[in-house]
Amino acid sequence: MKFLLYVLLALVVVPLQTTLLHYAGVFGVRPDLGLIAACLVGFLGGELDGLILGLMLGCFQDMLSAGDLWINVVTKGGSGFLAGLAGRHMAHITPAVMTAGLAIISCLSSAVFLYSMNPAGLDEVWLGVRSTVLVQAGLDAAVGAGLYLLFRQRWSDDRMVTEGAL
Amino acid sequence: MAISRSTYGTRRLAIVLFACLLVALLLLPSQSQRLLQYVGGPLGQVLSLPLAAFSSVDHGIADMWNGYVALQSVHEENRQLHRDIELLKGQNNQLRESMTAVQRYETLLNFKQQSPSQTLAAQVIGRDATNWYRGMILNKGESDGVRTEMGVITPAGVVGRVVKTNSTSSVVLLVTDPNNAIAGVVQRTRDEGIVEGTSHGRARLKYIPLLSRVQAGDRVVTSGLTGAFPRGLAIGSLIQVEKSEGDLFQSAEIEPEVDLSKLDEVLIITAPYEDADAAQKLLQAIHGDRKKP
Structure with a gap:
């Protein structure tokens, strides 16, 4: 049941990301809803949930992106897993922790993208960091924290240990 | 009494x-x-x-009767009129949008009829799923005959090339993406080079010969050397030529001809030349004649 829910979530999030989200862009950079969804589920549902949703989202995103076919699968799956690990070692997840965690994971994910682009020199790396990595990290953190606050009432503060349920 | x-x-x-x-x-x-x-x-x-x-x-x-009690119907009528106005405004807007779309389709159709290439019209249905690539998603895929490496254009000029396809959609890498490279030629001087995207959302013509007299304002068109595009399609105009001492080539920044942020419909070049078979036979014949002596 949960797996189906994740499939549905992925089927909603990725088309939303490619179509309507450019209205929410800042300096031409959009929040990565796939990454946010994977991280939120990882934080709250555990690393396996985060990993599975991340892999699904990454797979769908790769189909609708001009980049290599592995890159979103790896970054989104990794982000979900990392968020799950981070969430497991925290006694209590607060919006501030969520914001910081999302920003860090977003930066790490963007670093993989930046590396895969084969930047010509430090200037291009710095340009990528300034124009995309930091902006996207801020957006991801803000949107993720907002969604967490929105849905916090529906989740109990105790993390759902659901590996067996899948 | x-x-x-x-x-x-x-x-x-x-x-x-x-x-x-x-x-x-x-x-x-x-x-x-x-x-x-x-x-x-x-x-x-x-x-x-x-x-x-x-x-x-x-x-x-x-007054009370006429202004309040009897005006119940007028109020309702007013609301209905407001609804009608909103509806008509919406219809008017839709008609304007349809008219604009018809004009765009007309331009596209005229270009398609005049173009030497076989093309397939497609709609832009989305943007790249990440922030790292300048790409867009089209509503035509393998079932419509779209294959990777096919060129994508508008009547104004080159848009990019298809890099991914599935049965119903395809992903186009825009000409402004740093991972894209198209063979181009400066229209005035006939100097050839490679057009690549830049990190700033423009394009750059690289490998221009040092002795070339290219200058800002020169138009760059496709050279036809790569398979995706026929010769002579507009790519953009040079806005700044750079020549560093010690470099073997010049390079120039290009302002793309097509406004890539406002694309609704494009044409996918399924065959760069209309009669590809005839062209192939002609080439074979020429090569055959050369080999005879």
Whole structure:
């Protein structure tokens, strides 16, 4: 049941990301809803949930992106897993922790993208960091924290240990 | 008994007075009229006060009825008219949008008919799923005959090339993406180079010969050397030529001809030249003739 829910979530999030989200862009950079969804589920549902949703989202995103076919699968799956690990070692997840965690994971994910682009020199790396990595990290953190606050009432503060349920 | 007699006397007196009045009215009509007018003046004034009061109440009630109770239907009618206006505004907007779309399709169709290439019209249905690639998603895929490496254009010029396809959609890497490379030629000087995207959302013509006299404002078109595009499609105009000492080539920044942020419909080049088979045979024939001697 949960797996189906994740499939549905992925089927909603990725088309939303490619179509309507450019209205929410800042300096031409959009929040990565796939990454946010994977991280939120990882934080709250555990690393396996985060990993599975991340892999699904990454797979769908790769189909609708001009980049290599592995890159979103790896970054989104990794982000979900990392968020799950981070969430497991925290006694209590607060919006501030969520914001910081999302920003860090977003930066790490963007670093993989930046590396895969084969930047010509430090200037291009710095340009990528300034124009995309930091902006996207801020957006991801803000949107993720907002969604967490929105849905916090529906989740109990105790993390759902659901590996067996899948 | 006394009361009864008094009442009787008063009644008789009243009857007598009424009879006198009737007689006076019948026998002396004009005089009685004047008398009545004389008496009626002050009576009218006295009456006018309650009359005005009642009249104002009456008007108040009428106003209230007309302004509130009876206006229920007007209010509803007003709301209906507002709804109609909104509906008509929406329809008007849709018609304007349709008219713009028809104009765009007309331009696209004219270009398609005049183009030497076989093309397939497609709609832009989305943007790249990440922030790292300048790409867009088209609504035509492998089932429509779209394959990777096919060129994508508009009547204005080159848009990019197809890099991914599935059965129903395809992903196009725009000409402004750093991972894209298209063979281009400067229209005025015929110097060839490679057009690559830049990190700033523009394009750059690289590998221009050092002795070339290219200058800002020169137009760059496709050279036709790569398979995706026929010769002569507009890519953009040079805005700045850079020549560093010690470099083997010049390079120049290009402002793309097509506004890539406002694309709705594009053409996918399925075959760069209309009669590809004939062109192939002609080439083979030429090569064959060369080999004979």
